[in-house]
Amino acid sequence: MTERLRTTLLDAVLIVAAVVEGALTAISEESSTALALYVIAMLGVLVRERWPLTSFVVTLPAVVFSGAIVAAIVTLYTVAGRYRSWWLLAGCWLVTAGSVAFPLLDVAPQFWRTEMLVGVIYFTMTAGAPILLGRFLHSRRELALRLDEVKQAREHERRLDAQAVLAKERNQLAREMHDVVSHQVSLIAVQAGAMKVSTTDPAVKAGAENVRQLSVNTLDELRHMVNLLRASGTPATELTPQPTLTDLRRLIDNSALDARLVGDAPEDLEPPVQRAIYRTIQEALTNVRKHAPGAGVTIDITRDDTDLTVTVTNTRPTRPTLALPSARHGLVGLQERAALLGGRLYTGSMPDGGFQLRLRLPLTAHG
The missing domain is CATH 1.20.58 (Methane Monooxygenase Hydroxylase; Chain G, domain 1)
Structure with missing residues (x-):
């Protein structure tokens, strides 16, 4: 059960108790004055969250003249949960105790002569209980907030520790x-x-x-x-300078391969898409140099209604292949780049002994 639901249920119970007690009091006394004071007290209960002190004051006449104390207790509980001044709460406590005791001055004078100590205990406890309950629940809410702050601080500290380890x-x-x-x-x-x-x-x-x-x-x-x-972990983590498609021609010219570019990419590509295309072609040319020496390379960039396709195809090698270390991390990285942009990367051998790498990106991946 959430805190808000618990608060709503508690308010409903308190209001029902105040209504039942006020209605029984008004019926038993058969007085229009008592009914009017009860209605005013109920209005105070309804607005106690917005004006707690005012609502507490307007419930006191119903206590003094008709003995309906539930509304006053409810509003006093709200005052205790809202204010921290013990001077204010002590004043409300004394006023409430006096208001509860006042009707007995005329009703049961014999009571004051024989059971005064019992009466004082009853009145003070009746007035003090809602104050103590209100302060207890208020302290509980504050403690929950502090615990949440401590939890957030510890989580922040844990993240800082993890960042420090990563930075190291x-x-x-x-x-x-x-x-x-x-x-x-x-x-x-x-x-x-x-x-x-x-x-x-x-x-x-x-x-x-x-x-x-x-x-x-x-x-x-x-x-x-x-x-x-x-x-890393500081504001200066930008990858600068980042390659764009304007650097593609220089990449091909410096590749030391017999490579040619067919087609052009659209000019409105977003920077992440341009980087993905550039890195894909760069990795493909690197693989040709490593695994297909002397092969010719064709880089074809096309588009249709739905996709942008970059195809890098090389012929079979014409020179002996050098044994170079490879863990295929480059292709894995290209597949991850394509997946982040909603595309796919395809690789496979050609019938003539060559190899083909094809990157397909949806047109929605660029501006």
Whole structure:
């Protein structure tokens, strides 16, 4: 049962009790004055949540002149749950006790002479019970709020601890990438530059320059990735600069492959879609260099009424394949990119011994 439902049920019970007690009192006394005071008291009960002190005051005449005390007790409970001033609550307590005792001055004077102590205990407890109950429930609600705040603080602290652990792991990964990968790629770039200077063969010179340029581009991208890993969890986590389709021609020209581009992508593609297309073609060209040396590559970009399709097809290799390490993480990453955009990635061998990679994205994936 929710807190709101419990509060609603409690209000309904209190109102019914006040109505029953007031109706019985008015019927027993058969007085229009008592009925009027009872109606005023009931109005006070109905508006007690908005004006608790006012509603408490308007219920006191019904206690003094007709003895209907339930309405006063209900409004006093509301006052105790709303205000924290013990001076105010003590005043309300004394006024309520006096109002409850007043009708007995004329009705039972013998009672005051013989059972005064019992009467004082009865009146004070009758007036004090709703105050104590109201303060207890108010303290309970405040405690629940504090416990919820503590829970949220602990959850926030747990997230901060997890972020700190991740930041430590990313920094370690960034150091390893910088120390190992950059060292090896730098050696490749230096040796390619030395080969370019030492050779007189134009073809070898061009190939060495292409290897050197690819190594430099790899080092530049590696630097951005290391910066990203080190800055993860801070505002400086943007992957900049991000490739777009305007860089596609340069990617193909620097691929050292016999590659040609057929068709053009729409100009209104969103940045995530452009990155997905660029990375797909980049990974496909990398796989051709690794697994199909000397193969020709055709990159075809088409669209129909529902989909945008990027197809990268290579012929069978014409040179021996070098044994290079591969864990297929690149294709897995491309499949995840496609899935995030609502598309699919297809790969498979061709009848002529070649290989084809096809990315299909729905037209709703771009602007």
